[in-house]
Amino acid sequence: MSEYLKPVPIYLADRQVQKKFFTPGVIVLCIIVLNGLLFLAARFLFGIGSVTNLNNQFPWGIWIGIDVAAGVALAAGGFTSAALGHIMHREHFHSIVRPALLTAMLGYTFVAIGVFVDIGRWYYIWHPLVMWNGNSALFEVGICVMMYVTVLYIEFLPVVTERFIGKVNLKGYLSFFNKPLEKLLRILDKGLNKTIFIFIILGVVLSTLHQSSLGTLMVIAGSKMHPLWQTPVLPLLFLLSAISVGFPMVIFESITASKSLGLKKEMEVLSPLGYTVAPLLGIYLAFKIGDMFIRETFVYLTELNTASIMFTIEVVVGIIIPLRMFLSKKVLKTPSLLFTASALVIFGVLLNRINNFVVAYTPPYSFGSYFPSIGEISVTVGFVALLVLLYRIIVLNFPVISQPDKKFAIKTKYTIKG
Amino acid sequence: MKRVICGILFFSTLVVAQNKSKNHLPDGKAGSLQNVNCKTCHTCDVPTKQNPCLIECPRDEMITVHQTAEQGPDVIKIDKLTNKYLPVTFSHKTHSQMSAMSGGCGNCHHYNTAGPILACADCHNTERKREDISKPDLQAAYHRQCIDCHKEWSHSTDCNSCHLEKGSPITHKVTKGKDHPKVKEPEKLIYETNYNKGKIVTFFHSDHTKLFGAECISCHQNDNCTRCHDTKNVQTVSSTIPEKISKTGSQHHQPCFKCHANDECSKCHLDKPTGPFNHKTSTGWALTRFHEKLECAKCHENTNNFTKLNNDCVSCHKNFVTGKFEHEKTGLKLDEIHQEFDCGDCHSESNLPDGKAGFANKPDCSGCHDDKSYPKDKPGSLVKVIKK
Amino acid sequence: MEKQNRRSFFKSAGLLTATIAGASTKSVKASPENILSEDRMGVLVDTTTCIGCRNCEWACKKTHNLPAGELNSYEDKSVFKEMRRPDSSALTVVNQYENEKRINFPINVKVQCMHCDHPACVSACIVGAFSKKENGSVIWDTDKCIGCRYCMVACPFQVPSFEYDKALDPEIRKCDFCFERTKEGLLPACVEICPVEALVYGPRSELIKIAREKIKKYPDRYIEHIYGENEVGGTSWLYLAGQDLAKTKALPALETKTAPGVSESIQHGIFAYFVPPASLYALLAGIMWLNKKKKESSEGE
Structure with a gap:
């Protein structure tokens, strides 16, 4: 480590960014969010049927497939980097823990919102807390996600205390609260400092549990699911894929954020991180292919249909090609290639979740097949855009992204991009 | 002797009493009636009142309710x-x-x-x-x-x-049962089968029903109205154009095999349509007049296994002996003189090896009369033939 | 974090493990009522007897307070041209399929909830709203339902339906085996109205006996298979037919293993009294501690 990295709010680091929050890119994102919100309003006013293409034959669509299942998988960076940074105690990687944590926190928040939007009786979303069904995979996913969201918020609290300790400065009447608030923050900080490891480990355990249970979710669909995906080891495949997508997601985000905010790319951290991806992805591929051969489902690949094409893309483009890329030293050292490889892994896992929840689901009785409606796509895309915006706002205002300690204000050679 | 009779009487009352108590054989005969035996209704050997072990509704082995x-x-x-x-x-x-x-x-x-x-x-x-x-x-x-x-x-x-709703102005759909028109029975049916060694089977329908004693339901048990009535699904019945068989072998053989189980395939399966069963060509003994209209079972007691019968008239017609034969049944009442003669005196046939009376030929008067000959002269008076 | 001392580390970790273990005993009890009674009731559907009059559809709607219309309107046979599925406005429908043996005499197959012996919906429901009752019926508590539609994903017969067009209080709907009627000693509405008693209501074990007897007695009429006897571990509704209903696609082709079997064993495997998660927690805590110790010692040198 040549220079000591310290997480700082980008605003404090670079005053230039503050003035230009509404870049063209941000404006586009805002429009996408608004569009999504409009469809969301229609969903709450006129029912799920008015916005989605869901019906009795296809009860789950992309709101579950992408917003929830893929959302959970892509937020896996949170627990993989926590495991690497804290549990394995690789301090070298500490700088990626907070961005990953923020992504996980936001990701899971949107998973929760996605569930809230998708369930018909949203005002009863608290029911699983008091009405338990230990046999249900969904119950387990629900409870674990609820707990994990809480854990993530607790894990994020130090970022908040770090930001405000010594800087609480409320105006007017509220200035009365300045002192107690300051005190509260300090108590919180002290308490958290001693106990945070409990939550870090708990976060990893909870993630392991629900990442796998998300796979168990579709096992009960039995023969309604295409045999290319339906397997009793589905939970393991889900867990392995979540683990292998964690770091690529961190790399992807880091490079994107650096570029967008005009920061230096953290290649000295990302390259070693990329080094760990290949073995993880390899294990995932081995299990996926092994399962295919044990159950002899490769016969379905000889048929030319949506399922076989999607499966092939998922495995070749989403696993094999990035695996080969991550094995190359050149790729690990070149930001653009590393970015591409990571993007492919993310695409592969995203496609895998869509495949498992949407493409593979072939009910015995249907009147046509399912394709998401404009409303469903708008809401999903709107959520992603909102997530990106929130990420942007938070990294600008809170100490998330690490910057070299001494030269935080002077990065003038980078211009600000959308 | 008295004791023996008493014994028989006692025994038979016992049997009758037992059967009466069973309550379902009203004539008291042990159950040969309509092929009913204990096993038709009971599954066990000794049915009791507590455990009658009745079988489930036996549609397959339906007991014909003998009524027209x-x-x-x-x-x-x-x-x-x-x-x-x-x-x-x-x-x-x-x-x-x-x-x-x-x-x-x-x-x-x-x-x-x-x-x-x-x-x-x-x-x-x-x-x-x-x-x-x-x-x-x-x-x-x-x-x-x-x-x-x-x-x-x-x-x-x-x-x-079938139904009329309550409050309907008409109260009856039918008041009187109509008669179903008589079903026309074909004389013969010719089938074309897939059996290569003999594609054609000629089935003599009326012979089977009238002579061989086959009941309609023994073949037509699964038939219903649509066999004739369903215009969409009508089956052609023809005695000249061979009908192609669409049923499977076992389906079609099933009614035949009830009797023809032991016959060679070639008995029915031939290259061309055949004639009906001919008693003369098949057995060497021609059936004439009365005999050709009789059901086989009238003479052949065991119709599952036909055996050669003694063709002496008296082997069946116990009363076909001199003095007991009621000659007027033939349409000719013998006068008192001729009644005394042996049958062979008139119905002689010199070339019959065993000297039997030759009823197939016209009676010969030359044994007694030089100037008389049948049928110009008759040994009695013509009467109306009594048909049974 | 760095200031964390070892003793408090183990104390907290141990406390947490104990809490989770404590919660686990509660969750074991927290599964919905799922009774597989010896005397559970069932319905034997004889598809060779059904005449497709659709009276059952009408009676079902009437009983469940759904818009039913006039009974006479159900004589309309044109609905058979297209396959229909039960939905929130019709909990049972009769479909017509081609008869392999006799072209002119189509087969009518009534579909509704099969009331599985090992119901996937009962296992799947996130809030345990579904339950299998002693009389065999699989019913659910709408007040618990959150509308997640996982029961619809899980059901091997694709039966539960959802009111997609209601913004507030949309409900899951399916045949409830006329739970309210049978409780009062009445027959299920469809069974009661069937003019040919193609639907026979009785103890499931007896129905299987009757069905076997029928198959034995009329081998030409029935194929030797009682649909529902072993499919997904058995269902309360049983079907007799002259041809393979699964091949006809009137009912789904299913294996004999129970629908929630694999899923539940995975769940219970992962959560065997919370031992695996707790061990994982302990393992991770151990690794964390070791790594920290290693670093401390290296720094100390």
């Missing part, structure tokens, strides 16, 4: 279940006549023992919620019996084809 269509009622009013519709007037006679073509009375009166004829409601419960759910309730029993044929015949299950 005309013996039953003309119309029946079905009014046991009338909550929605008016009572249904059921043209019993017409339906029995239709049924006679296939399963007979047993078609509907299945599981009827040799006792009195039972109505549907005697066995089928009017309540749908009941203990014994192995047989349908009364409404379902009626409907199943009717709809099975009606839907095949008319392709419709409209309630109104």
Whole structure:
């Protein structure tokens, strides 16, 4: 480590960014969010049927497939980097823990919102807390996600205390609260400092549990699911894929954020991180292919249909090609290639979740097949855009992204991009 | 001797008493009637009152209720279940006549023992919620019996084809049972089969029913109205153009094998249509006049296994001996003088090896009379032939 | 974090493990009522007897307070041209299929909830709203339902339906085996109205006996298979037919293993009294501690 990295709010680091929050890119994102919100309003006013293409034959669509299942998988960076940074105690990687944590926190928040939007009786979303069904995979996913969201918020609290300790400065009447608030923050900080490891480990355990249970979710669909995906080891495949997508997601985000905010790319951290991806992805591929051969489902690949094409893309483009890329030293050292490889892994896992929840689901009785409606796509895309915006706002205002300690204000050679 | 008679009497009363107590063989004979034996109804060897071990409704081995269509009622009013519709007037006679073509009375009166004829409601419960759910309730029993044929015949299950709703101006659909037109029976049917060694099978339909004693239902048990009535699904019946067989071998052989189980394939399967069974060519003994109209079973007791019979007249006709034969049955009443003669005195046939009377040829008067000859001169007076 | 001392580390970790273990005993009890009674009831559907009058559809709607219309309107046979599925406005429908043996006499197959012996919906429901009752019926508590539609994903017969067009209080709907009627000693509405008693209501074990007897007695009429006897571990509704209903696609082709079997064993495997998660927690804590110790010692040198 040549220079000591310290997480700082980008605003404090670079005053230039503050003035230009509404870049063209941000404006586009805002429009996408608004569009999504409009469809969301229609969903709450006129029912799920008015916005989605869901019906009795296809009860789950992309709101579950992408917003929830893929959302959970892509937020896996949170627990993989926590495991690497804290549990394995690789301090070298500490700088990626907070961005990953923020992504996980936001990701899971949107998973929760996605569930809230998708369930018909949203005002009863608290029911699983008091009405338990230990046999249900969904119950387990629900409870674990609820707990994990809480854990993530607790894990994020130090970022908040770090930001405000010594800087609480409320105006007017509220200035009365300045002192107690300051005190509260300090108590919180002290308490958290001693106990945070409990939550870090708990976060990893909870993630392991629900990442796998998300796979168990579709096992009960039995023969309604295409045999290319339906397997009793589905939970393991889900867990392995979540683990292998964690770091690529961190790399992807880091490079994107650096570029967008005009920061230096953290290649000295990302390259070693990329080094760990290949073995993880390899294990995932081995299990996926092994399962295919044990159950002899490769016969379905000889048929030319949506399922076989999607499966092939998922495995070749989403696993094999990035695996080969991550094995190359050149790729690990070149930001653009590393970015591409990571993007492919993310695409592969995203496609895998869509495949498992949407493409593979072939009910015995249907009147046509399912394709998401404009409303469903708008809401999903709107959520992603909102997530990106929130990420942007938070990294600008809170100490998330690490910057070299001494030269935080002077990065003038980078211009600000959308 | 007296003791022996007493013994027999005692024993027979015992048997009769036992049978009476069983309550279902009214004539008291041990059950050979209509092929009914204990096993027809009971599964165990010793049925008791507590455990009669009755078998389930045996539609397959239906016990024919021996009645003609005309013996039953003309119309029946079905009014046991009338909550929605008016009572249904059921043209019993017409339906029995239709049924006679296939399963007979047993078609509907299945599981009827040799006792009195039972109505549907005697066995089928009017309540749908009941203990014994192995047989349908009364409404379902009626409907199943009717709809099975009606839907095949008319392709419709409209309630109104039988029912009249309450408050309807007409109260009866039928008042009197019509007669079903007589079913025309073909003389023979020619089938073209897939059997390569003999594609053509000629079936002499009327011979089987009239001579061989086959009952309609022994072949037509699965037939129903549609065999003739369904215009969409009509089967061609022809005695000249071979009908192609669409059924499987076992389906089509099944009715034949009841009797022809031990016959060679070539007995029926030939290259071309054949003639009917000819007693002369097959056995060497021609059937004439009275004999050719008799059912086989009249002479051959065991029709499963035909054996050569003694063709002496007296082997069957015990009274065909001099003095006992009622000659007037032939249409000629012998006068007193000729009654005294042996049959062979007139019906002689010198070239018959065993000196039997030759009834096939005209009687010979030359034994006594030089100037008389049959049929110009007669040994008695002509009478009207008494037919049995 | 760095200031964390070892003793408090183990104390907290141990406390947490104990809490989770404590919660686990509660969750074991927290599964919905799922009774597989010896005397559970069932319905034997004889598709060779059914005449497709659709009276059952009408009676079902009437009983469940759904818009039913006039009974006479159900004589309309044109609905058979297209396959229909039960939905929130019709909990049972009759479909017509071609008869392999006799072209002119189509087969009518009524579909509704099969009331599985090992119901996937009961296992799947996130809030345990579904339950299998002693009389065999699989019913659910709408007040618990959150509308997640996982029961619809899980059901091997694709039966539960959802009111997609209601913004507030949309409900899951399916045949409830006329639970309210049978409780009062009445027959299910469809069974009661069937003019030919193609639907026979009775103890499931007895129905199987009756069905076997029928098959034995009329081998030409029935194929030697009682649909529902072993499919997904057995269902309360049983079907007799003259041809393979699964091949006809009137009912789905299913294996004999129970629908929630694999899923539940995975769940219970992962959560065997919370031992695996707790061990994982302990393992991770151990690794964390070791790594920290290693670093401390290296720094100390």
